[in-house]
Amino acid sequence: MADKTDQPAASAPEITYRQALNDALREEMTRDEKVILLGEEIGIFEGSYKITAGLLDEFGPERVRDTPIAEEGFVGAAIGAAMLGMRPVVEIMTINFSLIAIDQIVNHAAKIYGMFGGQTAVPMVIRTPGGGGQRLAATHSQNLEVWYAHVPGLKVLAPSTPAEAKAMLTAAIRDDDPVLLLENLSLYNTKGPVPEGEHVAEFGKAKVTVEGTDLTVVGYSRSAVIAKDVAHRMAEQGVSIEVVDLCSLRPLDRETICRSVRKTGKAVILEDDWLTYGIGAEIAATIGEGAFDYLDAPVRRVAAAEIPLPYAKSLEKIALPDADALIRVINEQLDATRFAR
DSSP: OEEOTTSOOTTSOEEEHHHHHHHHHHHHHHHOTTEEEEETTOSSSOOTTSTTTTHHHHHOTTTEEEOOSOHHHHHHHHHHHHHTTOEEEEEOSOGGGGGGGHIIIIIIITTHHHHTTTSOOOOOEEEEEEOSSSSOOGGGSOOOHHHHHTSTTOEEEOOOSHHHHHHHHHHHHHOSSOEEEEEEGGGTTOEEEOOSSOOOOOTTOOEEEEEOSSEEEEEOTHHHHHHHHHHHHHHTTTOOEEEEEOOEEESOOHHHHHHHHHHHSOEEEEEEEESTTSHHHHHHHHHHHHSGGGOSSOOEEEEEOSSOOOSSHHHHHHHSOOHHHHHHHHHHHHHHTTTOO
């Protein structure tokens, strides 16, 4: 088992996921005066998660705009600005609040280019965090990315590392389509090497972050981080796990997923979302269509308990998928297929 060599060099400076996003915003606002920021408390307060720290002082209130608590209104305003040539980056405080703006996102941002026959684009970005583990209870801890990944006309990204976060946000701002950038709350303080200089991600490209031969684990965002850690832990026991980080949920890199499973013959999908109708179901179907003849056993999924997430820390921990749950399912897969080949 080995880490892929296309990851950022160890000599690159280590910064937090939070700082990587901030750097990307600053660099793109400096590069292109059409880039503007909108969102609740992103200016004077510098954002609930401090992603926009320092940007109001640097670029002024014309380009860093505090909005009312009215997601439908300011997402709609961003769509209009994008249609008229600006490149707005909207911060929705949590993906749960995006439900207030779902008509603007799904029925307008995602549809305008097609409905207007390509006469106008909507080059806007919606940044929004989600996920549990922060004791924010049921209505503030959801993973609703599958709702948006379902919609043609939107691009949906889910970076798991600081380097990916910076490169994907940069690419999203420069793209001419509406992009939803998902940021898991638990990742903001994580650190990793981020190369200096300009790096722009390519949409629809998954990454094999750890190479292996015994079994493939597919994840994204926080789950890709857990999967990589588990792969290293199991390597100490002589088990070779390959990890595929989806990076992009729409477009989805089906070929990288299937190529990995064709190599290992076994697959486990890890996701923070609920299991029923989740991203994992789409990945399992992809594997069934593209790698079925190579499977030694049915694809397994590890996901959150299908309940509104509890506020109590002990109950929240039980409800969310973790490394122990992933290791248990991996071992069950390996035991079931030990004599398959």
